[in-house]
Amino acid sequence: MSKLVQPVVAGAVTAIVGFASSFAIVLAGLRAVGASPAEASSGLLAGCVAVGLVAIILGVRHRLPIAIAWSTPGAALLVATGVPAGGWPAAVGAFLATGLLIVLAGLFAPLGRWIAAIPAPIAGAMLAGVLLDLCLAPVRAVAEVPALAVPVIVVWALLFRFARLWAVPVALVVAAAGIALTAPAGGLGAVSLWPTVALTAPTFTPAALISLAVPLFLVTMASQNVPGMAVLAGFGYRAPLRPVLLTTGVATVVGAPAGAHAVNLAAISAALAAGPDASPDPGRRWIASVSAGGFMILLGLGAGLATALVLLSPPVLIEAVAGLALLSALASALSAAVADPSGRESAVVTFVVTASGVSFLGIGSAFWGLIAGTLLLLLLRTRRPLSAQSATTSPHPAAPTTASDPAHSEPPAIQPDAIQPDAIQPAAIQPVAIQPVAIEPGAIQPPASEPAATQPAASGQTATRPAAAESTVAEPPATRPARANRP
Incomplete structure (x- = not known):
């Protein structure tokens, strides 16, 4: 029994x-893309149920601690995008399209590899731009509602130092307490505390699919499933x-009409279910992810209360709590963006x-x-090899070399631009590029394994040239140079 308690408790914490x-x-x-309070509450409930069911199914089926979550960066993307053309029904259509894209990534393996091939700086920068506005909310909250925001931030900072795991949940409790103390009398009575399911028929508009579905799919894959x-x-x-992709994609499609935006692998909380704290026996840690799924469904029953809490609080205060929760994600995204x-x-x-938040053509x-970052990256990668080639290419084609050739192993030692048709600058010839065994007192005999390495200069003298810079025009066999310029 004790072996069962530890993973179950770990699942509850997760x-x-x-x-x-x-x-x-x-x-x-959800509210940012046009959902009403009832529709937002329905979306939260649908997300909890979808996450819980998928975690239970995958954990029992594969006996692995596969923790499932909704796409938190995807929700931040919704805040940054705003109401799409077509309103809430168009947003629901974008959620459904996102689920179909996730299913397609599971069926078509190259698609998943293409998503993983998105350059890390581009993916990190896009995520950082999406998160920036929410992460600025704590600063705005201090300016607008200091009496509520300052205690939340202080508690978060202290727990972030001493008990990081509980920093955001306890900060949320402090925010809820402040809201309860400042809310008008009877405020909760005007809001339904019971979970509701509000179904919406999806509509599909090109602008919503491009500006919402595609970025939501990319963010979910790059920031949740891959990590x-x-x-x-x-x-x-x-x-x-x-x-995993097929199951989470289907769950997203099924939950979309009720308001669920995206279901995916957990990235941060996955360590709580898969780590040694879940169980000293790695073969029993799947129980933690399964119990986490069950507790997530139970928490979904409190979606109405959670929605009421958000409605009664100053909008910037809840955004401040969300921003505090995303600071670590922002730091990781910025680090990935500038690492290379x-x-x-x-x-x-x-x-x-x-981060500008502007839209063009409804996107x-x-x-x-x-798009802008990818185009600039392609432009820079196209320009740099051309400039490098123009700076290092010799007027004469280079002869093939082997990996053991010293001239091949140290190409920067050769300065092709210093070699003129009528003279050789000794300083441009590095000692490592000369094969000493091939030099005799009176003449130069190229090694049998190497092509002829001498050419007559215009002044009648000859000089030894490295294999990487020699001409492909061979010297007549009868010509023997009288002397070699030694470095």
């Missing part, structure tokens, strides 16, 4: 932390990607365009940031 640290972001995202697989691999588990020096300019362009900034 569900509570995952729900409490991100439900405000989900509600803010989620990496977390499991870090604990020694090889989860089957195809069943060759992609920093493209990453900055992606970040700036995405949100996240899509345009991805």
